Amino acid sequence: MKIIIALPFLSYHDAIGNDVRQQAKLLKKAEFDTVIYASGAEQDLTQELISPDELKEFIKDQDNLLLYHHGVYWEEGNVILREANCTVWLKYHNITPSHFFKDYDLSNYYATQAGELQTRKFVWNPKIEKYIGDSAFNCDCLKQLGVNPHKLAIIPPLMMIEEYSKANIDSDLLSNIQNGKKHFLTVGRVVPNKGHSHLIQTIRNYVNFFGPEVQLHIIGSLSMQDKRYYYELERLINRFHLGEQIIFHQNVNFDQMHTYYSVCDAFLMMSEHEGFCVPIAESQFHELPIIALNRGAVEETLGPDQIIFDEPEYYDFAVALHRVAEDQSVKEHLTTSGSKNFHRYRSENILQQLLSLF
Amino acid sequence: MQIDRILKEIQEEAQVRKSQPPHPDSQNLKKIRIQIVEPPPPLFFRAIQKLHQYGWQSPKMFYLWIASIPKWGYPLLLLRDLVRLPTLRKRIQDTNDLLESHFIALNQRIDTELWPRHEEQIRIMNSRLIEALNYVKQLDKKIGSPKLESTQNVEQKLEENWLDQFYFDFENHFRGTKEDILKVQSAYLPYLQKSGVNFENKPALDLGCGRGEWLQALKSTNIAAKGVDQNQIMIKECLDSGLDVVEQDVIEYLNLLEPESVGAITGFHIVEHLPFSTLVHLLDECLRVLISGGIAIFETPNPENLMMGSCNFYTDPTHINPIPPHTLSFMLTQRGFVETTVIRLSPLASFPDTKVIDPELRQVVDSYYKEQNYAVIGKKF
Numbered sequence: 225m226k227i228i229i230a231l232p233f234l235s236y237h238d239a240i241g242n243d244v245r246q247q248a249k250l251l252k253k254a255e256f257d258t259v260i261y262a263s264g265a266e267q268d269l270t271q272e273l274i275s276p277d278e279l280k281e282f283i284k285d286q287d288n289l290l291l292y293h294h295g296v297y298w299e300e301g302n303v304i305l306r307e308a309n310c311t312v313w314l315k316y317h318n319i320t321p322s323h324f325f326k327d328y329d330l331s332n333y334y335a336t337q338a339g340e341l342q343t344r345k346f347v348w349n350p351k352i353e354k355y356i357g358d359s360a361f362n363c364d365c366l367k368q369l370g371v372n373p374h375k376l377a378i379i380p381p382l383m384m385i386e387e388y389s390k391a392n393i394d395s396d397l398l399s400n401i402q403n404g405k406k407h408f409l410t411v412g413r414v415v416p417n418k419g420h421s422h423l424i425q426t427i428r429n430y431v432n433f434f435g436p437e438v439q440l441h442i443i444g445s446l447s448m449q450d451k452r453y454y455y456e457l458e459r460l461i462n463r464f465h466l467g468e469q470i471i472f473h474q475n476v477n478f479d480q481m482h483t484y485y486s487v488c489d490a491f492l493m494m495s496e497h498e499g500f501c502v503p504i505a506e507s508q509f510h511e512l513p514i515i516a517l518n519r520g521a522v523e524e525t526l527g528p529d530q531i532i533f534d535e536p537e538y539y540d541f542a543v544a545l546h547r548v549a550e551d552q553s554v555k556e557h558l559t560t561s562g563s564k565n566f567h568r569y570r571s572e573n574i575l576q577q578l579l580s581l582f
Numbered sequence: 583m584q585i586d587r588i589l590k591e592i593q594e595e596a597q598v599r600k601s602q603p604p605h606p607d608s609q610n611l612k613k614i615r616i617q618i619v620e621p622p623p624p625l626f627f628r629a630i631q632k633l634h635q636y637g638w639q640s641p642k643m644f645y646l647w648i649a650s651i652p653k654w655g656y657p658l659l660l661l662r663d664l665v666r667l668p669t670l671r672k673r674i675q676d677t678n679d680l681l682e683s684h685f686i687a688l689n690q691r692i693d694t695e696l697w698p699r700h701e702e703q704i705r706i707m708n709s710r711l712i713e714a715l716n717y718v719k720q721l722d723k724k725i726g727s728p729k730l731e732s733t734q735n736v737e738q739k740l741e742e743n744w745l746d747q748f749y750f751d752f753e754n755h756f757r758g759t760k761e762d763i764l765k766v767q768s769a770y771l772p773y774l775q776k777s778g779v780n781f782e783n784k785p786a787l788d789l790g791c792g793r794g795e796w797l798q799a800l801k802s803t804n805i806a807a808k809g810v811d812q813n814q815i816m817i818k819e820c821l822d823s824g825l826d827v828v829e830q831d832v833i834e835y836l837n838l839l840e841p842e843s844v845g846a847i848t849g850f851h852i853v854e855h856l857p858f859s860t861l862v863h864l865l866d867e868c869l870r871v872l873i874s875g876g877i878a879i880f881e882t883p884n885p886e887n888l889m890m891g892s893c894n895f896y897t898d899p900t901h902i903n904p905i906p907p908h909t910l911s912f913m914l915t916q917r918g919f920v921e922t923t924v925i926r927l928s929p930l931a932s933f934p935d936t937k938v939i940d941p942e943l944r945q946v947v948d949s950y951y952k953e954q955n956y957a958v959i960g961k962k963f
Contacts, residue, residue, distance in 0.1 A: 431605065431608045431611070432604040432605060432608045433599045433604070433605060434605060435605040435606075435607045435608060436605075436607050436608060436611055437607075446618065457616075458616045461616050462613075462615075462616065464611075465611035465612070465613050466611070467612070467613070467614040467615055467616050467617060468611070468612050468614055468617075469611075470616070470617075471617045471618075472616070472617065472618040474618065529584075529585050530585065531585065531588065531589065531592075537593075537596070539596035539597075539599065539600055540592055540593055540596045542596070543592045543593075543595045543596040543599065544592045547588070547591075547592055547595075554588055557584060557585070557588075
């Protein structure tokens with residue numbers, strides 16, 4: 225049996241790309257003949273892909289397995305599923321609801337809408353034997369659309385987190401950060417569903433309560449397509465005079481990322497929609513305490529015994545941040561339960577779950 | 583438990599801090615611009631990047647160079663596009679041709695692959711649709727003009743009553759005694775019992791129940807059943823025997839029934855009384871009212887028997903046409919019944935010794951001694 229993993233685009237710094245590359249690597253290790261197909265890839269990764277002709281040949285063989293990763297609309301995906309005669313499993317990574325983009329970015333609005341429609345189409349595709357969700361939240365979404373619960377399985381995405389153990393601390397960055405201030409971190413693309421306004425309001429209240437000696441590092445690509453969203457954030461930051469406290473970081477390398485995770489005092493997760501939350505797992509790996517807003521799959525990713533709020537109460541967030549940064553016992557409590565929770569995301573455990581489906 | 587305590591403490595502290603004045607330093611924040619570490623490069627650097635990316639001789643760079651010429655840049659590009667217009671037109675034409683060839687290929691595929699595969703089903707569906715539309719038209723007419731009890735209708739009713747008495751006497755004379763019929767029809771009981779239908783909720787229905795022999799047989803085996811017949815005298819006799827019967831035209835009665843409300847349907851010597859189109863309608867209605875898994879049995883004289891086909895069939899003046907077994911079997915299948923089977927019953931009592939018969943005449947003799955009746959049994963899927 226050959227396993228064909230298909231996705232629209234293979235890249236390095238992307239949750240789906242990481243999941244696919246790790247899946248291929250670990251399945252190969254488990255002696256499964258595994259290949260990857262993508263319509264495009266970052267330059268260095270093109271060698272890892274098979275050609276469209278090879279794909280056509282492989283998916284016609286009934287003994288093979290096609291593992292289709294769905295996280296964005298993919299025109300070619302329709303053709304692949306139509307032509308597939310082999311067993312098909314769908315890995316559902318969730319698609320951000322289009323309404324988040326409606327007022328900011330029309331191209332993303334239409335793209336996510338098309339993605340949502342494609343999900344509905346996949347739900348009724350009789351060729352798909354199994355639907356694998358990253359989280360129970362994703363599986364619930366599929367169940368609501370009409371997927372038979374017997375066909376559903378929850379398997380978290382494979383991540384490159386263990387690679388952090390090989391990363392080094394960036395000394396220049398470290399010296400910059402160690403300036404006597406409290407440092408908080410959030411990671412994720414600067415897009416409308418990530419709840420940046422909650423972050424800004426939280427920092428504003430933190431400054432009002434405890435003074436301006438604080439910095440929030442927002443790490444994530446800032447797409448200039450979403451200018452309207454960016455300008456809105458800029459206006460909000462300028463209104464509260466938080467230019468010194470809130471910093472956007474672009475193109476952060478692996479060592480720098482490791483440094484931020486290792487040095488910061490707490491991680492903030494205020495996203496309004498998450499199908500799974502890789503930065504939470506990364507924070508738990510680095511023993512960084514987390515303050516989160518309960519949306520989507522955030523609570524289940526975070527695990528038990530953590531600080532999570534059902535509603536965005538900015539006063540509470542600000543006090544919680546201060547408490548976590550100052551009170552060592554609270555910090556230890558959160559990081560201990562966080563580390564325990566991280567065991568679920570270890571590659572060997574996830575691979576075991578995947579293999580149990582075969 | 584500990585986390586609940588921490589959350590409670592946080593909320594309490596937040597309430598306290600809300601009521602306190604803000605931190606003194608928070609009022610003197612520096613008004614500096616938003617900080618983006620490694621923002622997108624400025625326009626000049628982006629131009630250099632593009633030059634590096636595409637090379638200065640590439641069409642893209644050529645386009646950018648021309649566009650950057652002040653005032654004349656865009657008119658020049660417009661001029662260039664005008665020059666390229668015929669080429670573009672040719673390209674559009676080529677694309678058009680390609681699309682057209684695809685459409686032709688697609689049409690061919692529909693004609694050669696899809697149409698033959700589904701032609702029969704489409705035709706059957708069309709014919710059923712036309713029938714349904716005709717039926718709706720008839721219903722419309724009925725609803726639109728209710729019939730008055732004219733003198734002619736009363737006369738017709740009288741005539742029908744006279745026919746009732748005639749047919750009752752006729753059956754008693756020709757069809758055989760009730761006991762004989764009961765014995766023959768008992769052969770069908772195992773089919774109903776095997777069908778696995780719960781007749782308590784979905785009773786069996788006997789169309790044209792006549793003197794009620796079959797209903798009697800069902801009653802004795804505890805199968806709930808109902809009979810329908812138009813003959814008032816026969817209905818009276820059934821009621822006197824304590825059977826559940828209705829005096830109505832079978833088609834009209836079937837039309838009133840809910841879909842999937844009947845466990846089994848039987849019609850003994852009824853189909854040969856009906857014109858072809860009415861028979862088809864009867865089969866359709868039977869299929870509609872039967873529950874899934876329920877069976878329908880239609881018994882009729884067997885024209886394969888020479889005497890039956892040529893003479894005895896016409897003993898009953900109300901018979902229309904003899905129906906050969908394969909025709910009735912096909913009709914049931916064509917209307918949607920499954921697992922259709924033919925069983926032949928009532929053979930002539932004495933069959934001559936085959937050794938005595940001349941081999942050339944054997945087929946004729948066989949046909950002469952064939953079973954006099956047959957039944958087609960169909961099942962609803």
